[in-house]
Amino acid sequence: MLKKSMSFSKVRNAHKTENTEDYLELIAELLNSKGEARIVDIAESLGIAQATANKTIQRLQTQGFVKREPYRSIFLTFKGQKIASESKKRHNIVFNFLLNLGLDKNTASEDAEGIEHHVSKKTLRKMDNFNSKK
Amino acid sequence: MLKKSMSFSKVRNAHKTENTEDYLELIAELLNSKGEARIVDIAESLGIAQATANKTIQRLQTQGFVKREPYRSIFLTFKGQKIASESKKRHNIVFNFLLNLGLDKNTASEDAEGIEHHVSKKTLRKMDNFNSKK
DNA sequence: CAGAAAATGTAGCCATAGCTATATTTATTA
DNA sequence: TAATAAATATAGCTATGGCTACATTTTCTG
Numbered sequence: 001m002l003k004k005s006m007s008f009s010k011v012r013n014a015h016k017t018e019n020t021e022d023y024l025e026l027i028a029e030l031l032n033s034k035g036e037a038r039i040v041d042i043a044e045s046l047g048i049a050q051a052t053a054n055k056t057i058q059r060l061q062t063q064g065f066v067k068r069e070p071y072r073s074i075f076l077t078f079k080g081q082k083i084a085s086e087s088k089k090r091h092n093i094v095f096n097f098l099l100n101l102g103l104d105k106n107t108a109s110e111d112a113e114g115i116e117h118h119v120s121k122k123t124l125r126k127m128d129n130f131n132s133k134k
Numbered sequence: 135m136l137k138k139s140m141s142f143s144k145v146r147n148a149h150k151t152e153n154t155e156d157y158l159e160l161i162a163e164l165l166n167s168k169g170e171a172r173i174v175d176i177a178e179s180l181g182i183a184q185a186t187a188n189k190t191i192q193r194l195q196t197q198g199f200v201k202r203e204p205y206r207s208i209f210l211t212f213k214g215q216k217i218a219s220e221s222k223k224r225h226n227i228v229f230n231f232l233l234n235l236g237l238d239k240n241t242a243s244e245d246a247e248g249i250e251h252h253v254s255k256k257t258l259r260k261m262d263n264f265n266s267k268k
Numbered sequence: 269c270a271g272a273a274a275a276t277g278t279a280g281c282c283a284t285a286g287c288t289a290t291a292t293t294t295a296t297t298a
Numbered sequence: 299t300a301a302t303a304a305a306t307a308t309a310g311c312t313a314t315g316g317c318t319a320c321a322t323t324t325t326c327t328g
Contacts, residue, residue, distance in 0.1 A: 009181045010248070011156075012285090012286090014248055015149070019315075022145075038275075039275070040276085048316070048317090049316075049317060050276075050277095051276090051277080051316090051317075052317070054276065054277060054278090055278095055314095055316090056314090056315070058277095059313095059314080059315095070277080070323085071275075071276055071277080071322090071324060072276095098257065101260045101261070101264065103256060104256075107254055107256045107257060110144055110254065111252060111253060111257050113144075114145045114148055114251070114252025114253075115249050115252050115253070117248070118245060119245060119249070120241055120244065122238075122241045123232065123245045126235045126236050127235070130235065146315090150283095150284085153285075172306090173305070173306060173307095174304085174305060174306085182285085182287090183287060184307095185286090185287075185288080185306090185307080185308085185309095186286055188307060188308090189284090189286090189308095190284090190285075192307095193284080204293085204307080205293055205294060205306055205307080206306095
């Protein structure tokens with residue numbers, strides 16, 4: 001069953017990037033709405049401790065997704081922006097798809113959060129089509 | 135934004151159970167098809183090292199999802215069976231839903247694997263309805 | 269502007285999931 | 299049945315993402 005093992009690997013691979021995508025999407029959102037992205041806001045939005053947010057931002061910085069000076073707010077690198085905007089696009093398609101399926105905003109929002117990282121391009125295209133036809 | 139932080143927590147929570155569900159579903163499948171579930175098969179199916187599979191099975195045993203004797207094959211406890219069958223139900227609904235959306239079997243299978251753990255009861259019901267109407 | 273509050277950073281802990289290398293046990297086969 | 303092969307188990311490493319406690323820096327405010 002080579003197929004099976006392949007699909008499971010994809011899921012595992014998605015997991016590694018999932019947290020990264022959530023952070024970058026959120027940072028873009030904060031930059032957009034508040035003009036800056038701070039550790040406090042990130043921690044609060046994600047419902048985690050500030051120390052945890054700080055540690056992850058350190059990783060994102062090392063990996064070149066994010067820039068910042070000590071004690072200052074966070075910015076996206078070009079690389080980070082690209083991922084953030086792709087994530088946002090995906091998120092919107094999935095969210096609207098769930099709304100079109102007949103779900104309430106809350107459920108659509110919650111489920112989109114989890115689903116968006118596990119949707120292939122093909123499936124995304126189908127969802128987008130479905131949205132257009134509604 | 136309390137809502138947001140709540141939905142993110144749900145995603146994080148789903149992650150913790152995700153691997154567990156995949157294992158239990160797979161073990162049920164192996165018991166069904168081969169009559170027994172062995173570490174080798176699990177490792178092969180998931181595309182991971184045997185040592186990793188073994189370690190996770192140890193955790194599942196500690197947590198009461200699985201039973202086994204040293205060097206013997208693995209069985210599900212009642213608790214484990216319950217989760218395995220629920221997971222399988224969910225998986226089938228999502229898989230069929232993706233087929234009905236117009237996706238090929240491979241893509242439907244791969245995406246279902248990732249999506250199934252992030253679908254709320256409400257969404258699952260909508261998917262099931264959609265499947266019935268097709 | 270000095271002191272308090274808030275934000276950020278660091279250290280050190282836990283659990284999970286992955287790996288390789290090596291030991292041990294079970295199963296196969298010559 | 300004895301030797302080899304296969305399966306299982308253990309040890310020890312990495313990385314991630316949680317946490318609390320505490321240190322440091324920045325910001326606010328009386």
